[in-house]
Structures are given as C-alpha cells and as structure tokens.
Amino acid sequence: MQGNQQSQRISVVIPTRNEAENLHYVLPYIPPIVSEVILVDGDSTDDTIAVAQQLLPTIQIIKQKSKGKGDALRVGFAACAGDIIVMIDADGSTDPSEITRFVDALLQGNDVAKGSRFITGGGSHDITFLRSLGNYWLSQLVNILFGTRYSDLCYGYNAFWKRCLDAIRLDCDGFEIETQINIRMHKAGLKIVEVPSIERPRIFGESKLRTFHDGWRVLKMIIKERVTLNRSEKKKVPILMYHSISDHASPRFKQFTVSPKLFAEHMAYLHQHKYTPITVTQFVAALSQNCSKLPRRPVIITFDDGFADFYTEALPVLRRYGFPATLYVTTAFINGTSQWLQHEGEMHRPMLTWDQLSEISASGIECGGHSHNHAQLDTITQAEAYDEIVQSKRLLEHHLGQDVSSFAYPFGYYTASIRRQVQEAGYTSACAVKHAMSSEVTNPFALARLMVKPDTSVDAMAALLGGHSSPMIAMMYARARTPVWQLARRSSASMTRLLLEGLFVR
Known part of the structure; x- marks a missing residue:
C-alpha cells in the first residue's frame, strides 16, 4: 500500500503516565498530516488528561485498565482508525516533527520504519552510558539470533502500516514490547528500514525505564522469541x-x-x-x-x-x-x-x-x-x-x-x-x-x-x-460441516444430498 501523505490516514499513539508538564513539548508539534492522536493514560495522578485536551481538543483519550507501556501501546493500536500507526513517547524525547520522515519511509514501499539513534543523521541527548552499552549488546544478540541488522533495538520511535499488526500479534505489557515489535516484524517477513532519529532529553520528571530490571525483561523476551522460532x-x-x-x-x-x-x-x-x-x-x-x-x-x-x-x-x-x-x-x-x-x-x-x-x-x-x-x-x-x-x-x-x-x-x-x-x-x-x-x-x-x-x-x-x-473459526466450521456432509454422501436420498450440497460448498 503506497501513496502520498495526504491520501493515508495517520494515527499517532502516545502512552503516558504523569506527563502533564512534558506534553507542552509534544502535542503542539505534531504535524498536520496526522489524522488522529490517541493518548493512552496509565492512571495519571497529575493533570495529564486535562492538559492533553487543552493542548489538542481533538485528542482521543483512553484510560488504561492494566499497567505497563506494552499494554498501553496495544490498547492504543487497537483503537487506531488510520492506515499508518506512529508510536512516540510523551516525555518529549521523541521529536514529533520527525513523523513526516517516518511516514515518507513507509510510502517508499517499506512496511516498518524503525527509528535509530545510531545511524547517520541520528543521535541521543538522553541515553546514559549503561543504557547505551546494554542496547548495543542486546542489538547484537538479536542480529545474531534472528539475522537482523538492527543498530538500535531498544528505541521506541516506530511507524508501520496498521495491517502489520495482524502478522505479529503483540502480547507483552512492559518496555520490552519495543523489542517484541522489532523481532516479530522481522519474523513475519515484513520489509523494515531504519530511519535516523534524534532523541531529545526528558525535560521534566524522571525516566520510568529501569536499566537492569527492564534490560533483563528484554533479554528474556529475546530468548522466548528465539525458542518460539525454533519450535514452530x-x-x-x-x-x-x-x-x-x-x-x-x-x-x-x-x-x-x-x-x-x-x-x-x-x-x-x-x-x-x-x-x-x-x-x-x-x-x-x-x-x-x-x-x-x-x-x-x-x-x-x-x-x-x-x-x-x-x-x-x-x-x-x-x-x-x-x-x-x-x-x-x-x-x-x-x-x-x-x-x-x-x-x-x-x-x-x-x-x-x-x-x-x-x-x-x-x-x-x-x-x-x-x-x-x-x-x-x-x-x-x-x-x-x-x-x-x-x-x-x-x-x-x-x-x-x-x-x-x-x-x-x-x-x-x-x-x-x-x-x-x-x-x-x-x-x-x-x-x-x-x-x-x-x-x-x-x-x-x-x-x-x-x-x-x-x-x-x-x-x-x-x-x-x-x-x-482465523483458524478457530475455520476449524469449527469444518467440524460442523464434515459430519453432515459425510451423512449426505452416504445417503441414498438424492434430494437430501442436493440440499446439503447447496448449503455446504467445498
């Protein structure tokens, strides 16, 4: 599916929790090509929802019932009406003005545009040494195990065609969802291109990412995806x-x-x-x-x-x-x-x-x-x-x-x-x-x-x-049809056979 930016509906999904101050540096800068913005709020105790509605009256607010960034993104993806989905963060670290760059990459024939801070044109003003080191080794591990060429596995700025969701079936709740997306997009045979992106520093508050805890969850996700690949x-x-x-x-x-x-x-x-x-x-x-x-x-x-x-x-x-x-x-x-x-x-x-x-x-x-x-x-x-x-x-x-x-x-x-x-x-x-x-x-x-x-x-x-x-639907239909059809085949009543043949086509 290709075309121009005007002919495609573009949805932006923003998971958030207590980001009222940072939204001033995100929502006003979303480009006009975006058709809808969906904010999934994880039970904020500040004025996140009120500020979002004030800054962008057309914004769609969804209150998250469970916890975790992964769950928030999955809820947001399910609500999208657009042809293209862009996922950005609410803390101001992902620059909304780059959305056009990601969309252009999709319109050039790619299925997924994956942001990278470590290719020409990219960079980061926010990543720590430990996070950078962990991201590097996790990226190399995925490249070895899955044959990918990722330069920045753990970066959450991605865009993709909505149809891609049918091929990956996301099912995790935490920060490791970004890794799951990147691995499953590759396993599904989708065409992925890395797009340079500049990560900006968080302006207010502290990052919710816990380096060692979330790094361990990412590693477990990688191992799980590899085992699944081997088994099935x-x-x-x-x-x-x-x-x-x-x-x-x-x-x-x-x-x-x-x-x-x-x-x-x-x-x-x-x-x-x-x-x-x-x-x-x-x-x-x-x-x-x-x-x-x-x-x-x-x-x-x-x-x-x-x-x-x-x-x-x-x-x-x-x-x-x-x-x-x-x-x-x-x-x-x-x-x-x-x-x-x-x-x-x-x-x-x-x-x-x-x-x-x-x-x-x-x-x-x-x-x-x-x-x-x-x-x-x-x-x-x-x-x-x-x-x-x-x-x-x-x-x-x-x-x-x-x-x-x-x-x-x-x-x-x-x-x-x-x-x-x-x-x-x-x-x-x-x-x-x-x-x-x-x-x-x-x-x-x-x-x-x-x-x-x-x-x-x-x-x-x-x-x-x-x-x-939809294997379950197909299986139930086949099970319902088969005994009736077998009965008709063994029946000498031609009228019964003709009737069932009309109802149950091969």
Missing part, C-alpha cells in the same frame, strides 16, 4: 491454493476465482518480503529430513484443475519473479472445457491444451494429477477411484515425458483407502484443503492448504502467511 515458525509451510485467475465467473463459481490484478499483487508481496516458493515435491523431499533443507521463508503456490487462464494470466507473473509452482490437472478436459462444473454454470470455461501443458512443464512448473474426470473419489467404487487416480498419472506422464509424483484430491475429500490408492498408484504426495499450515509432522498424503479467494487482499495474504487466518 521455522517448520510451518503455507501451501496456497488457487483455482482460476480470472475477472469473470458465475455467482456459484466466483469463490474459486482470483482476479489477475490481485494475483499479481500476491506474487509481488511474496517477492518483496523475500519468500522462497518451492514445489510440493521439493517440500515432501524436505519432510524426510525434518525440513532442515527448507529455505528461510518457504511458500508453496498451487493451482487446481488446469484452467487456460493459468497459461495466460498466472504463468507470465510466475515467470516474472522466477517462481515455481505446482499445477494439478484434471486430464479428461484438457483441450476442452470445464464440463464437470455444470452445477456452477461454468461448463464452458476453457481448459489448458496439451501443448500448453508441455510448455508449462518445461518452464519449471510441476504438474500433478487431479483425477481424470474430477470425480469425488470417496463417492464412487474403489475400482473407479483407482482408475481415476491412475489414468490421470499415466496421461500426464505420457504427454509430458516425465514422472508425475504429486496429486490433489478433487473437492479436497479423501478417506484412508483413497489415500492408500494414491500411494499405490506411485504418487509421493497428495494435497487436501483443510485451510491450515503444513509442517514437518504433516502426512505427505494429507497436505493441508490455504484457499485463496477473490477477497483475499494483500493484508489478508499477510495474515495467511503469518498463520493468522
């Missing part, structure tokens, strides 16, 4: 599932389409945030080695069915970035149209040709089976299901001249026997849906995928990749 985040792999890349679709099929413009934005996001796409087969190979051979930020891009718009719309974008992908093909409809989509009113959607598939395969795209007729395999006989599975593989291998090892279950449904049949047919993996991340403990014949829909914005994509895609 490094080993989760998002497998994105697309279908048709098109601007046109019938109402019942629309949920399976993504516009070419949005798809290009998704791929640009992956490139900008240094994700490394791999194929499903490469992921399965890494599973056998506990994912130790995976790139730092892996992602798998998959496409189901084999629509012609993959060749015209998706492939050029993938080639632009040098991205591999895995394309699952329904072989009976190659050189034809999507005749299995009669209930969706999409029987005439063009499919790929064998010549196009050969070119696609030669360009580094992995081609996999998706059955022959797009049959729901657990509703037909075992012999019919095995024929669907094998025929798809044989045709692809015949026309492409190479082994085909990946499979995707049509409609995402499978049983233990179907899974065994896929394995017996010679495939080494199979994808379902599940709307979840895959990991090193995932069964290679039950790989989970994240469905990309027409309303999956870039912000929503960031949340998907960060593992924040």
Whole structure:
C-alpha cells in the first residue's frame, strides 16, 4: 500500500503516565498530516488528561485498565482508525516533527520504519552510558539470533502500516514490547528500514525505564522469541491454493476465482518480503529430513484443475519473479472445457491444451494429477477411484515425458483407502484443503492448504502467511460441516444430498 501523505490516514499513539508538564513539548508539534492522536493514560495522578485536551481538543483519550507501556501501546493500536500507526513517547524525547520522515519511509514501499539513534543523521541527548552499552549488546544478540541488522533495538520511535499488526500479534505489557515489535516484524517477513532519529532529553520528571530490571525483561523476551522460532515458525509451510485467475465467473463459481490484478499483487508481496516458493515435491523431499533443507521463508503456490487462464494470466507473473509452482490437472478436459462444473454454470470455461501443458512443464512448473474426470473419489467404487487416480498419472506422464509424483484430491475429500490408492498408484504426495499450515509432522498424503479467494487482499495474504487466518473459526466450521456432509454422501436420498450440497460448498 503506497501513496502520498495526504491520501493515508495517520494515527499517532502516545502512552503516558504523569506527563502533564512534558506534553507542552509534544502535542503542539505534531504535524498536520496526522489524522488522529490517541493518548493512552496509565492512571495519571497529575493533570495529564486535562492538559492533553487543552493542548489538542481533538485528542482521543483512553484510560488504561492494566499497567505497563506494552499494554498501553496495544490498547492504543487497537483503537487506531488510520492506515499508518506512529508510536512516540510523551516525555518529549521523541521529536514529533520527525513523523513526516517516518511516514515518507513507509510510502517508499517499506512496511516498518524503525527509528535509530545510531545511524547517520541520528543521535541521543538522553541515553546514559549503561543504557547505551546494554542496547548495543542486546542489538547484537538479536542480529545474531534472528539475522537482523538492527543498530538500535531498544528505541521506541516506530511507524508501520496498521495491517502489520495482524502478522505479529503483540502480547507483552512492559518496555520490552519495543523489542517484541522489532523481532516479530522481522519474523513475519515484513520489509523494515531504519530511519535516523534524534532523541531529545526528558525535560521534566524522571525516566520510568529501569536499566537492569527492564534490560533483563528484554533479554528474556529475546530468548522466548528465539525458542518460539525454533519450535514452530521455522517448520510451518503455507501451501496456497488457487483455482482460476480470472475477472469473470458465475455467482456459484466466483469463490474459486482470483482476479489477475490481485494475483499479481500476491506474487509481488511474496517477492518483496523475500519468500522462497518451492514445489510440493521439493517440500515432501524436505519432510524426510525434518525440513532442515527448507529455505528461510518457504511458500508453496498451487493451482487446481488446469484452467487456460493459468497459461495466460498466472504463468507470465510466475515467470516474472522466477517462481515455481505446482499445477494439478484434471486430464479428461484438457483441450476442452470445464464440463464437470455444470452445477456452477461454468461448463464452458476453457481448459489448458496439451501443448500448453508441455510448455508449462518445461518452464519449471510441476504438474500433478487431479483425477481424470474430477470425480469425488470417496463417492464412487474403489475400482473407479483407482482408475481415476491412475489414468490421470499415466496421461500426464505420457504427454509430458516425465514422472508425475504429486496429486490433489478433487473437492479436497479423501478417506484412508483413497489415500492408500494414491500411494499405490506411485504418487509421493497428495494435497487436501483443510485451510491450515503444513509442517514437518504433516502426512505427505494429507497436505493441508490455504484457499485463496477473490477477497483475499494483500493484508489478508499477510495474515495467511503469518498463520493468522482465523483458524478457530475455520476449524469449527469444518467440524460442523464434515459430519453432515459425510451423512449426505452416504445417503441414498438424492434430494437430501442436493440440499446439503447447496448449503455446504467445498
């Protein structure tokens, strides 16, 4: 998201407690580009609130119910209505006139603008020797453990796009929140730039920062974030599932389409945030080695069915970035149209040709089976299901001249026997849906995928990749749907089946 300062709403969050005297050196100097100022007051016993309202009548005051700078910032962030959030201090040490510099850094394509007192153009008139020494070593520790290049870890002057909050999920209460923000922004793959900043001396009162106590809390935060990285985040792999890349679709099929413009934005996001796409087969190979051979930020891009718009719309974008992908093909409809989509009113959607598939395969795209007729395999006989599975593989291998090892279950449904049949047919993996991340403990014949829909914005994509895609809602919906759907599949009453099919779409 980019633009100019006038086109973006900018929110400033100021945590405060007993800073009535210092607010005179903060609020009047906030630049006019700021849309709203949110002051979170931590039970001040002086005139902080009255002074704030006098100096800036439009200021939004929130009374903090808990304690700590971290809690105050989280409360303030949640109340922001702006596109951009800037966090500054109430003691006058962070210069409000620098806000435009931070915002400009975001408008240049960065996700996070992090203030630094120790790069060219920065400086401090307030930091003590002990705090400077501690900040230096903590910064170096984070750089070693997380591969960052921070010069000033413990400085609280930051700006970022509001959408970034979905990717980091802050959860601490104290001064260490600044460290948590900096680490989690990096772990989420966001684009971070350091901005020079001059720290001014506190004018009235004493700093609430306790050097050794808060330094110890920061160190514990760093260790906790590193342990979390080792246990989970490094080993989760998002497998994105697309279908048709098109601007046109019938109402019942629309949920399976993504516009070419949005798809290009998704791929640009992956490139900008240094994700490394791999194929499903490469992921399965890494599973056998506990994912130790995976790139730092892996992602798998998959496409189901084999629509012609993959060749015209998706492939050029993938080639632009040098991205591999895995394309699952329904072989009976190659050189034809999507005749299995009669209930969706999409029987005439063009499919790929064998010549196009050969070119696609030669360009580094992995081609996999998706059955022959797009049959729901657990509703037909075992012999019919095995024929669907094998025929798809044989045709692809015949026309492409190479082994085909990946499979995707049509409609995402499978049983233990179907899974065994896929394995017996010679495939080494199979994808379902599940709307979840895959990991090193995932069964290679039950790989989970994240469905990309027409309303999956870039912000929503960031949340998907960060593992924040409302998993509880999805899980409850799946649990509610699955028993009913299974009952319908086993029912001989066609009317019941049609009714439930209309209510519960894959």
